[in-house]
Amino acid sequence: MADPLHQFQIQKIVELPTVEVAGIPIDLSITNSVMAMIIGTGAVILFFLFATARTAIIPGRMQVMAEGLFGLIDDLAESIIGDEGRHFFPFIFTLFLFILSLNLVGMTTYFTATSQLAVTAALAVLTIGAVIVVGFARNGLGFFKLFVPSGVPWWILPLIVVIEIVSFLMRPITLSLRLFGNMVGGHIVMKVFAGFVVALAGLGIGGVVGAVLPLLSVVALTALEFLVAYLQAFVFAVLTCVYLNDVVNLGHH
């Protein structure tokens, strides 16, 4: 049976020199992971270029799809953050489309960039970084009020503050591991079941009959994985909105 982890192996497509920055070697080669990002992002940009090429009051099919995605995230940002959600919409929309496109590229049997911890961790750090920057820009040092919830008796404050700080620090970790785990797990399971099909079918007539069950499982799992691909992108966008809301409306809760 093929190694189910092989699909996550980084491979180089275009060899580029390694640059050393502050003692850290950065291999700038275009790998299959980078290629998946280029394909996904390129598809998103092409789609929106076509969809918004001739915008009309009465939209075409492409425009309806683009407006559907736009409205989905716009409503989300507005419902969670409020009127100021509009300022952060481009960032949230970019995150959503980036993750969704990478997940969907992964579903086409090409490389799944969102199954790389480096990618999900970078996205999580980017998000939390944006939250921290927005928090300081909006509230200055009042940002630290985030860790001191109001209406708490003074004698449990030390405990609460510690818990709040730890929970804040956990955010990038949970953000990155949630996406990473979902994509890795789903793709391993699919690969394992697909491996069963091949292995059983190789055993002869009885094996072919036995291979029907894992084949049906793979079909069902593929549908499930498409759902997960969308859902994880959406969850990432929702959590980004929630975290941004914490710092944007810091004084209002």
Next chain:
Amino acid sequence: MSAANDTLAMSPAAEPSDTAPVTTVATLDPVATAPADAHADTHESTEHAGGEAHAKGLPQFQTEHWAGQIVWLVIIFTILYIAIAKMFAPKLRGVISTRGSTISEDLANARAIRDEAEAQAKMSAEETAAAHAAARKLASDAKAKAAAESAKVQAEEDAKLNALIEDAETSIRASRDKAMAYVEDIATETASVLVEKLTGKAATKTALKAALSKA
């Protein structure tokens, strides 16, 4: 892409410069590559270590690939962000808000037109009612006038006719009185003639008169 499909036949140790992609092949047949991996470990730089490391667990934990991925991710993410923030989002927001304002404008126009139509309908109904009332008044006026006129004419005619009747009755009464006067004369004459014929001699006027008044 084709480089990734290099066969295992190329030994990483023999041709180190070309065999970076050999990492891909290692996992296809773990048993066969195990010795190759072990061999390569001693010769290859960390750049080529990806393939060998898979045996230790998830390939995602090969940190030598992290920096490159993160740098590329930031570049690609930034490109997408700029494209969305500067082009797509404003364009879509523009067309959506334009549609919203167009729809509300059209609705307002339609409402205004409907109100106007209703006002006009009300006005015309009022005009019709007024015309009806005027017509009714005119008709009743005309009827009253006609009735008064005809009553007046009738009264005049009546008076005229009554006068005529009165005249006629008066003349009739006069004729009758006259005729009655003649009747006495005729009777006297007839009686005198009858008496003369019967008796042969004329009766006196006074006798006749007395006889007639007796009768």
